[in-house]
Amino acid sequence: MSELPAGVERRTVAGEERLTTEGEPVYGEPTVDGRRVWDAGRSKLGAMLELEMDTRLEGGESVLYLGAASGTTVSHVADFSGPTYAVEFAPRPVRQLVEVAAGRPRLFPLLADARKPKEYAGVVEADLDCIVQDVATRGQADVANRNAQFLTEGGLLLAAVKARSEDVVAEPDEVFEEVTTTLEQEYDVLETVRLDPYHEDHLGVVARRR
Amino acid sequence: MTDAGTDSGWFESVPPDDLEAARKAIENGSGESPKDWPTRAVEAGFAEDKEEYYDRLHEATIYAAREAAREAERADDKQLVHALRAMDDTERTANELSERLEEWAGALLDIEIDATGLDFAAVVADEDPENATEERAVSLAQRVVDLRAERDDLRTFIERRAPEVAPNLAEMAGPVLAARLISLAGGLEPLAKKPSGTVQVLGAEDALFAHLRGHAPSPKHGVIFTHEFVRGTRLEDRGSASRALAGKLSIAARIDHYSGDMRPDLHEELRDRMDTIRARANEADEAEVIDE
Numbered sequence: 001m002s003e004l005p006a007g008v009e010r011r012t013v014a015g016e017e018r019l020t021t022e023g024e025p026v027y028g029e030p031t032v033d034g035r036r037v038w039d040a041g042r043s044k045l046g047a048m049l050e051l052e053m054d055t056r057l058e059g060g061e062s063v064l065y066l067g068a069a070s071g072t073t074v075s076h077v078a079d080f081s082g083p084t085y086a087v088e089f090a091p092r093p094v095r096q097l098v099e100v101a102a103g104r105p106r107l108f109p110l111l112a113d114a115r116k117p118k119e120y121a122g123v124v125e126a127d128l129d130c131i132v133q134d135v136a137t138r139g140q141a142d143v144a145n146r147n148a149q150f151l152t153e154g155g156l157l158l159a160a161v162k163a164r165s166e167d168v169v170a171e172p173d174e175v176f177e178e179v180t181t182t183l184e185q186e187y188d189v190l191e192t193v194r195l196d197p198y199h200e201d202h203l204g205v206v207a208r209r210r
Numbered sequence: 211m212t213d214a215g216t217d218s219g220w221f222e223s224v225p226p227d228d229l230e231a232a233r234k235a236i237e238n239g240s241g242e243s244p245k246d247w248p249t250r251a252v253e254a255g256f257a258e259d260k261e262e263y264y265d266r267l268h269e270a271t272i273y274a275a276r277e278a279a280r281e282a283e284r285a286d287d288k289q290l291v292h293a294l295r296a297m298d299d300t301e302r303t304a305n306e307l308s309e310r311l312e313e314w315a316g317a318l319l320d321i322e323i324d325a326t327g328l329d330f331a332a333v334v335a336d337e338d339p340e341n342a343t344e345e346r347a348v349s350l351a352q353r354v355v356d357l358r359a360e361r362d363d364l365r366t367f368i369e370r371r372a373p374e375v376a377p378n379l380a381e382m383a384g385p386v387l388a389a390r391l392i393s394l395a396g397g398l399e400p401l402a403k404k405p406s407g408t409v410q411v412l413g414a415e416d417a418l419f420a421h422l423r424g425h426a427p428s429p430k431h432g433v434i435f436t437h438e439f440v441r442g443t444r445l446e447d448r449g450s451a452s453r454a455l456a457g458k459l460s461i462a463a464r465i466d467h468y469s470g471d472m473r474p475d476l477h478e479e480l481r482d483r484m485d486t487i488r489a490r491a492n493e494a495d496e497a498e499v500i501d502e
Contacts, residue, residue: 089370090373090374091281091374092279092282092377094279095279098272098275105268107268108267108268108271109272109275110236110271110275111275113366118240119240120239121240121242121243121244122220122235122236122239122240123220123267125246125247126243126247127246168481168484169442169488
């Protein structure tokens with residue numbers, strides 16, 4: 001079993017082993033001993049950990065989170081990480097993301113377009129340890145490549161790639177191969193795993209900046 | 211978007227307690243590349259130490275994101291329609307002017323490059339004019355380049371606003387086509403009230419009236435032709451594809467107008483339907499192989 005980052009622990013909840021982190025509940029998730037359950041069905045990074053991918057996270061990393069949406073996953077990430085920058089493009093979920101961030105002093109919400117890193121290069125610091133990416137837009141590999149500039153050398157990319165965002169009718173495997181090839185312009189791809197049954201037609205990717 | 215200078219952090223020229231100034235700096239800032247902002251902010255005296263910097267950053271980003279989200283919630287379909295029409299106008303005008311420019315500056319400046327239209331205008335805009343005539347041509351080229359940039363900004367604005375005004379429609383059609391449908395219908399409410407058969411042929415009015423006068427076949431699609439589901443489907447099945455798409459688009463418009471919730475199921479249903487329609491092409495291919 002690959003190791004979980006410090007701060008993420010498995011606990012038995014209602015007879016099942018679940019991932020948990022310590023922190024304020026945000027979306028009505030169940031809690032146990034003051035720890036809240038990280039639902040792999042609602043979070044792609046949660047699914048990557050649940051499927052025992054080796055994320056190489058140790059806990060305490062500085063993070064750029066692309067595609068934060070309403071902050072479900074980012075709340076867990078911020079609870080076991082260092083400074084966390086959360087980028088989301090759509091204003092509606094940002095309203096909720098702001099509430100999640102308000103109670104987490106090292107979580108910084110940004111309403112910006114992950115495809116245009118220049119929009120936030122004056123705010124997000126350089127030499128971060130990790131990028132977590134979950135953007136449902138065409139050109140997901142390009143988004144990761146363009147944002148590689150925020151990573152320190154050897155910094156981690158943890159991405160969930162959605163096949164249907166690239167091409168609704170192509171075979172997911174073909175899409176994933178193309179995405180992986182494009183990622184290799186900036187990263188060494190270390191591990192890829194399909195996120196079924198938690199998320200259909202999604203590929204979990206662990207990569208390291210070259 | 212204004213450029214606050216290259217490689218400057220958001221905190222530069224922001225007084226530590228001025229949230230409104232911080233918000234403007236965060237929203238409008240653009241830098242060439244990220245830097246070690248916490249260290250720089252401490253060096254610049256914006257904060258005592260990194261911890262204080264992060265506290266200020268937290269306060270500023272929360273304020274900026276909250277205000278920006280609130281502003282977007284007030285988004286209405288009228289502004290979206292204006293932006294879309296302005297985008298089309300700037301594009302058309304930029305193209306017209308660049309044709310004029312090709313005719314004029316091509317001979318005047320003796321430029322021998324393999325570029326046309328807007329690319330050509332960009333080259334002319336960078337020339338040094340040597341007399342009054344050239345000055346006018348170069349100046350015109352600069353306007354063309356500016357118009358083109360304005361068009362791109364309007365498009366970005368639409369991409370950001372359409373999902374606010376009509377989340378399901380924008381998800382299904384893409385933000386620009388969603389705005390176009392709203393524009394053709396005259397607003398989100400009128401679009402929500404139209405039957406799907408009308409949505410299917412919005413933008414194909416000429417063909418529709420030719421058909422109604424009795425001397426043309428009925429149009430299969432209007433602007434929804436630009437959607438991948440229609441354009442990417444083989445000719446024989448495009449009628450089915452555009453009918454299916456228009457049906458779901460009109461449901462999406464109704465949900466957006468009357469409730470505003472995101473409904474993932476609706477998008478899933480459309481994808482399943484499209485898979486079925488596109489499978490026909492594969493079946494036909496296979497049948498052919500067997501025949502041979």
